[in-house]
Amino acid sequence: MWIQRFFFKKLALINYFFMEYNPNSFKADIDLFWENNQVYKVENESSKPKFYVLDMFPYPSGAGLHVGHPLGYIASDIFARFKRLQGFNVLHPIGYDSFGLPAEQYAIQTGVHPADSTKANIATFKSQLKKIGFSYDWTRELMTSDPNYYKWTQWIFLELFNHFYNIKEDKANPISDLITHFEMHGSHQNPGFHTTVLEFSPQDWKSFSEKQKEDILMNFRLVYRTQGTVNWCEELGTVLANDEIKDGVSERGGFPVTKKAMMQWSLRTSAYAQRLLDGLNQLDWSEALKTMQTHWIGRSEGASLSFEVKDSNIKIPIYTTRPDTIFGATFVVLAPDHDLVSVLINPEVKESVSAYQEFVKSKSDRERADGKSISGVFTGSYAINPFTHKPIPIWIADYVLKDYGTGAIMAVPSNDDRDMAFAQHFDLPIVEVIDQSDFPEASRQDKVGKLQHSDFLNGMDVAKAIKEILKAIEEKGLGTRKVNYRLRDANYSRQRYWGEPFPIFYDEKGLIHALDIHDPQCQLPPVSDYKPTTGGKAPLNNNPSWVHFAEGKTMETDTMPGFAGSSWYFLRYMDPQNDKEAFSKKAIDYWQSVDLYLGGSEHAVGHLLYSRMWHKFLYDIGKVPTDEPFKKLINQGMIQGVSAKIWTLKNPLQEVENLISINDENIAIATSQQVFVSADIIDDIKALNPSTVWLLGTFPLDFVSDYSHNMHVANQEGVKSFEKWKGGNHIFLSRTNEFYLVSEVEKMSKSKYNVINPDDIVEKYGADCFRMYEMFLGPIEQAKPWDMQGIDGVNKFLRRFWTLFYDDAGKIQLSDAVPSKEEDKIINTCIKKVNEDIEKFSLNTCVSSFMICVNELKKIQSVNHEVLRKLNILLAPFAPYITEHIWRDIFGEKTSIHALPEGETSRYPLADESKLVADNFDYPICINGKKRAILSVAIQTDNKTLESLAVNHEDIVKWLDTPIKKVIIVPQKMINIVI
RNA sequence: GCCGAAGUGGCGGAAUUGGUAGACGCGCUGGACUCAAAAUCCAGUGAUAGCAAUGUCGUGUGGGUUCGAUUCCCACCUUCGGUACCA
Structure with missing residues (x-):
């Protein structure tokens, strides 16, 4: 007896081994099959239409991949495979944003060169990615820290350096054009976008020294050197990035952080502000994201005008969006570090002013923002309000920022909360110039109400008053209308080691020279120590022979910021091995731009804005054919x-x-x-x-x-x-x-300590299950906690799907019969829903549809060849392994399910709507909107018959104790009886 | 403070342009198969009253529009994400 049992059990074991769904029994085989046949290799030439699906550039951290990372990658992979099955030539690459602080930090602690730790991290990352079955073209893999890549980042830098923004033509032009203009006309009517206004004649220009000319051109170049402020931490002897500061102190050690002025490279993003704003209109991005960028760019319309200083010929330029409130301007406030402060201070307040300036400098950004305390000092000088002609005091206060507008404001307490708070705190005069009594809900800055105490503006509403006062300002020659942007130029220098070196050196006179990007000197050299040298000088100074590489030549020792390499990487994927140029014209003309970009919303304003600016610049200089890089963008939740x-x-x-x-x-x-x-x-x-x-x-x-x-x-x-x-x-x-x-x-x-490693899940459930479960968790844009509770549902689904093709005896004999009406309905319902939902990126509901489809096919025990083949293709983008296995093992195909032979236009099933037409419809009969009965009728039944059937329905009659007022029939939706 | 997103069963979530709220899955309960367990299969599962038929309530809160509101409007509350005095 027990021998028999033993035998039986053993048999069952064999059965289990061969026929039960075991994803890991065929995974390796399929990975090999894909690799040997180069299924995902993409060519830059094809008769097929192109489609470019891009994943957000990952930073290969030492911690490796966790289950949160692949969410977007899985979604984009599903879409890429879907497009490929629809007959597109799909570019779907991956690479690494491999410069960055963590590797450098690790180097400081351990002495391991960042290149080595980065390499190791990438290897881990890659092996993890490979396990999930992404359809990446691995031959296009790239990393920003590779000299063959950053060489071209340096090239773009030099292009920016050698261009200025022409405001007349509204595009970037070579700096040589501007030099020609200066030689012929001096600064007069020059078309260059600039920060500081300079006046010089052609003769002046010719007489200027090289250095003077250089300084002038710095005012125009799209990357330029300027005095910038950095977060300086004295105790650590280093400059800190914003995210290295927590609550005003350094994250490491908790030391105080102050502002320090340093010569920095800067990127003239502000030149592109209006185009960055306008470009948003044509993008298929979420409104939320566009709004965020719009706010970041922060366009405002107002007036720029000057206030004369009493008993002096000094004028203070100010910027205001509320010129209508000028009669209420009762004082002027300057930023503490404003250039005019030194000339405005009265001797008797000199000490208190400089003490205040020091105090402000010692405060971090965070403290300035957090401490709602009001502070400021009086300069001792008065300005004249150009409309009231009254003298008004000039103060300095840290709520006014040097970098915005002109760094000075006219303060109108009646219509600005901060001005009001300041006025009340220091007991300064307040004139209520706008009567908002008709708008009790309005805040003081809302542009509503009627003007009062404002001379010729009295009685006007705000909109009208703004128009009139602007006219007056311009007529009197006090100032002009002016558009301002919040967007500031981006700091482009980092006092760090692990980044792109600038292809720049200085000669003995301090003049700037560009290196040839192919010069080995442009490559990041080794250093003895990764820590900054004393005085906040960048770590590259620890390699003196590199810095002073030739007689009288000194290398720039700052490195480029993280966004440099990531602002154009999607272009390099198009032509990653090119050693003659960043990418060929042929490649970019074929791929154009990214059709779909998937990534987290944390990049909403940083990366996405810089990339757009670079792309517009490359467009201006004729290197790319489109002026926006990312047509459609989807944000994945965390x-x-x-x-x-x-x-x-x-x-x-x-x-x-x-x-x-x-x-x-x-x-x-x-x-x-x-x-x-x-x-x-x-x-x-x-x-x-x-x-x-x-x-x-x-x-x-x-x-x-x-x-x-x-x-x-x-x-x-x-x-x-x-x-x-x-x-x-x-x-x-x-x-x-x-x-x-x-x-x-x-x-x-x-x-x-809450990281879940995808490897473990793939090991236990298989890649298909992991992929589908991540999608099943919920909408892609929404943040959600990782919870293993539900994964069994997806696992069960895959097993059931498997049993459509295999049973205990082995492969199921499929039938070649024409699908039954019911089979047609089941499969076409699923095809329709999945096609629609993939396009909408509603991937969780796709998974549900697959479950319903399999459940129903299982219920009617369908073995129909045509139906099951369609289902297998339909599922392929989601579960590439099981479907590829069945494709070969059951359907006997020799080439990959994802490899369409030349001539096959689309393989992805399309719904046959005619199979979805039902004969009957179950109408819910409602009374006053509440469902009371169900009426099953033929679909053609006319409204009149429906109405009489409904009101005479046995479950309805008992409710009709009051007369019927109205019957509403919505065809194939519902019937509502109003009583 | 401002900007953005979101509040639906025990849980993750579904629900076209306003039209049967809770699809699908998890969990739970009961049953079948099994010596037993696992796996699998079947049935049930918003709350509440009732033996039941069935009724009442129910999509963060309070109002409104509508024959009908998770969906539209107004006010508020909560959570998450972003941002920091932008004149």
Whole structure:
């Protein structure tokens, strides 16, 4: 008997081995098949229409890929495969944004060259990506830190350097054109976009020294050198990026950060402000994203005018969007670092002014913003209001910024909250110039109301008053209408090692010279130390022989910012191996621009704005045929991690007494011991001692024994391993032998110990399941926490799909019969829905449709060859492995499901609408909008018959105790009876 | 503060231009198969009252428009993301 059983079991095992769905049994085979046949290799020439699907450039961090990263990659891969199956020649590349701070930080700590750690990180990243089955053309892989790539980043830099923005032609032109203009006409009517107004004649120009000429041209070049401010951290001896600063202090060490002026390279983004704004109209981006860019560019219309200083010939230029309120301008405020401050200060206030300037400098951006405190000092001088002719005091205050407008404002307390607050704080006069009594909801800055106390403007509404006052300002020659942009030029220098070196050196006179980008000197040299040298000089100074590479020549030692390499990488994918140019004309003429870009909204204004500006510039100089790089853009939401947090005391020693008393144990506590408290007793303790200061620490998820609770619970073993991992002795307070943690949803990050590695999921469930589950989680744009709970549903679906083709006996014999009416309906419903939803990027509902389709086919036990073949192709973009396997194993195909032979225009099934027409429709009959009955009728039934059927329906009659007022029939939707 | 997104069962989420709220999946409950378990299959599953038929309530809150509102309008509340005094 037991022998028989044994035999039987063994047989079952064999069966299991061959016929059960086991994704990992054929994965390697298919990966090899794809690679050997170069299924995803894309040519720059094709008779097929092109389509370019781009993924956001990943930074290859040491932590590797977590389940959040692939969300967008999977979605774009589905779309790329969908397009390919529709007969498009699809460019779908990947590469790495491999310059960046983490690698440099790692180098400082370990001495490992960033190139080496980056290489290792990329290898990990790539192996992880490969496991998920993306249809990338790996021959086009690139990384920004590769000299063969950044050579062309340097080339673009030099092109920018050698161009200026021609405001008359509204495009970038060679700087040589401008020089010619200066030689012939001097500065007069020059077409160059610039920051500082200069006046000189052609004779002046000729007499200028090389250095003077250079300085003038710097005012026009699209990348230029200027005095910029950086976040300086004295204790670390380094410049910090914004995201390295937390709450006004350095993230590492918590040292104070101040503003420091340094000569910096800067990118003249402001020249393109209007075009960047206008270009948004033609883009298929979400309105949310366009709004964000619009705000960032921040166009405002107003007037620029001058206020004369009393008893002086100095004029203060100001910018205002509310010229109508000028009669209410009761003081003038300058930025503390405004150039005119030094000449305006009265001797007796000199000290207090300079003290205030120092005070402002010491404040970080964050402090300026956070501390709502009002500060400022009086300069001792007065300006004359050009309309009231009254003297008004001139102040300096840090709420006015040097970089915006003219760095000076006319303050109108009645119509600006900050001016009002300032006036009240320093007891300055306030004149209410706008009567807003008709608009009780309006804030003081809203442009509504009637003018008062404003001479000839009295009685006008705001819109009219603005028009009139502008006319008056221009007639009197006080100023002009002016458009301003919030968008500022971008700092293009970094005092860092791991970035693109500038192809720039300085001669003995300090003149700037460009290097040939093919010169090996342009490559990033090794350094003895990755830390900055004293005085905030960039780490490249640690290689003196590179810096002083020739007699009298000194290299620029700053490096380019992260956005340099990532602002054009999508163009390089078109022609990645080209060593003659960044990309060939042929390649760009074929691929044009990106058709679909998928990425996170964190890049909304940074990367996406810089890329657009570079692209417009490349368009201006004739290198690209389009002036916008990304036609359609979809933002993917973040997949968040669920973190386990543990309560701990900020100041254990003081609090310990209370804690012990409730724990009923006599524990000796050393000062170094940390006390952790179970979340379920935290309230009790808080009640005992309200002054206790609590902190939430992170608790690695690996140690949590039970994932199913709302609140994580660690058992004793988990607590022990946590303690071991922490090192030292700690005290854990809990009522039971379990320890309660707090669960929190937040960004997945290594430091929060909440990272889920996709490798593990692929290993357990297969790549197809992982891909479909990520899509099934919800809409692509929405952020959502990663939760493994539902993955079984997708896994079950794939198994059921498999059993349409395989049973215990092996392959199922498919039937060549014409599909039944029911089969046709099931498959065409699914085809229709999936086609529509992929286009809409509603991929979660696609997965649902597949589930419904398989469930229904299963129910009627369909073995129809045609139907199942269609379904297999339909599913291929989502689950490339199982479908490729079935394609070959069941349908006996020799070439890949994703490789359309020449001549086949589209393989992706299209719905046959005629199969979807139903004979009957079940009308819900509602009474006053509430469903009361269902009426099943033939589809052609006319409204009159419907009405009489409805009002006589047995479930309806009993409701009709009052007369019918109206019957509303919406064909093939519903019937509503109004009583 | 401002800008943007979103609030629907125990959970993830579905629902065309306003037209049967809760598709699909998870979880849960019961059943079949099994010596048993797993897997699989079948049925049920918003709340509430009722043995049931069925009724009432129900899409963050309060109003409004409409024959009919998750969807449109107004006000408010909450959460998430971005941003920082932009004249």
